[in-house]
Amino acid sequence: MLEESVWMAEELKLPMYKAHSPQIGMRRYFIDLLTVLSNHCNLCPMARHLAIYLLDLFMDRYDITVKQLHITSFACLLLASKFEEKEDKVPKLEHLNNLAYMCNVNVVLNKKDLLRTEMLLLENFNWNLYLPTPAHYIDYYLYVSIGENDLHNGWPITSLTKIKDFLEKYAYYFLDFSVQDHTFLHFRPSLIAAACVCASRICMQISPAWTTQLELLTCYSWEHLAQCIEMMLM
Template sequence: MDVEGQWTEWWKDQLAADIHQALRVKELKLPAYRAHSPQISMRRYFADLLAMLSNRCQLCHTARHLAVYLLDLFMDHYDVAFKQLYVIALSCLLLASKFEEKEDHVPKLEQLNALGFMRSLNLVLNKQDLIRMELLLLETFGWNLCLPTAAHFIDYYLSVSVQEGDLHNGWPLCSLSKTRAFMDKYSNYFLEVSLQDHTFLSFRPSQIAAACVAASRICLQISPGWTAALHLLTGYTWDHLAQCVELMLIAHDNDLQGGNKAKSSPLQDQTTLQTRNQSANPSSSSSSTYSQHLLFHPGSYSQLSQHSGTLSQLHITDTQVLGPVVPEDYLQSHRVGLFSSSAVGSALHSYPELGSGLHSLSTQGSLSMQVSLMTEPRHCLDVTYGGGYVSSHHSFAASCFDR
């Protein structure tokens, strides 16, 4: 929570350990996610919508993650009509931003209605609708929005993510500051990956944050994969994180393979297009080479091969503190279809209520929404955070990773 900036960098404060412990206690009391929503196939679509809107409004990552989590919890308890999900998603975003951001950063109603995306959907909201929906959401959550997410832990764990004694491909790090910059970018990439699929809700938020750091160290080929400092700070061993790390690396691998496949697909007038691209962006080839270098191959990482047993089943000594939020069989059953590139598009086309009118929520009180949705939404939110999300944002030299 950001109140006049006092919590902006709490992980650097003398009370950081106490704040972290308080967050860990709170995450033990989080509501269980059951994945019972009839609209669960639409979940990825609206998670991407919230991510896009939060980026457009320049909201902090804690507000973005809290908004998605609020939407997940609400959808898990109510059968919501498709068109009302837009109002609910925006209400979750407003509540999260009011809780996590400064007042002047909270999106205004006029700002939301003026978005090009909103105009293309012909979606018009009014103040009364949002107030009533916010009240319904607050009553659903028991007026408690202090719900820790992985974004609340990530900065604290990043504070010890890279140390002086770490090695890159067996060599000492050339620049600790540059390595930390890479670590920040990769960890935030994996943090966004964790928003894309509800399977990650089977892990504790602190587990996800720690797994983001571990997956980043693997991608950057920094050894050891999990240090004693990270173990002491997070309270997690490698065995506690291996399964979540594997899911993240699978998503990372799929992103890179999808990007490479798109680059290699045959195009009309390929020669002319390549000539134009080379003249406009001569450094594009180096980005592709860099992405292929980071492609995840499980056998090439000793950290994973040494714990191959934990990749299929996570062994936890204290399930009350470190265990998944949902049973293990739920997680295993959702791994086959994880991060399917066609999931969002097929869900939108097959959803039976796209052409129907508004339906009231399954709540005790009546709820009317003045929402105008004249055209079918364009399916432009099938967002994947591919290798380009990381490689295209490097604005500094990386000599320590070029050996």
């Protein structure tokens, strides 16, 4: 609970995303690239989402070449993995170059360029990577995502564990879906995570769609979440 409270306090300090990048049309490609890279490196969702968020903020402020964007993407992945993962999970240079080749990225990474780009990123973020993303909240919210009084298709739930496992898969689907469209960046990360849980309950026909317990935990009412949920379910 304390950690989540700290994250929510940090949310208020997040820089405003303006969607001003002249290369915003390439954003989807780079998000997909980071997703593939993080999956091959077996990075946790928090590292993956932080890497994407770092790239989004950087692209929003600077106009750089496509080659530099590729290097920056790898640097974001490295920084995020160093921040969120144990040391032995941080990708090595050789592995990153192998992945770049596999993904048809026409860039050969070297330690000097990566280090320089990492330093540039750190300076750009004032050496603060304590930036909450929806992935930092999702497990906390999933803890109370299903209650004993919930109904599934109008009937009492016979196996809370089974339903909760299915709902978790839905929630992580919506979590990854939310990074595909930059307009989600106009919502608070905690709100997106809450919307992921609510959208999952709707898809699984669990009623009510949003409970008092979830509202108390997340501090979001149905009215707060409605627009974000609508975007997820379009």
